Amino acid sequence: MISWREAISHLVLLFYCVFGTDLINIYLFNDELYGIWLGLLMVVVFVSAYPIFGWKRNSPWARLGRWSLTKWALFGLGFGIVTAVVDIVSGAVVRHFSV
DSSP states (O other): OOHHHHHHHHHHHHHHHHHHHHHHHHHHHHTOOOOOOHHHHHHHHHHHIIIIIOOTTTTTTTTTOOOOHHHHHHHHHHHHHHHHHHHHHHHHHHHHHHH
């Protein structure tokens, strides 16, 4: 069972990744990133959150529930791949129904 504190932490991480990626895409790349490039940007944003969410600094058991940077980066890579696939599929669906 997940606690309220962990649920809020996961929600904040989700907002950080999604809105952070969107803001970077809009303001640095003029909303031109899509597919694999958007997924790679999501990986970079996700891995950048490691010091905040990955260390679990305030845990009374330092080693329990703590993710290594390697595990965090692999999870971020998976997160980026999912983002790229969803972006490609949603673009294909929109193009299919707009024709």
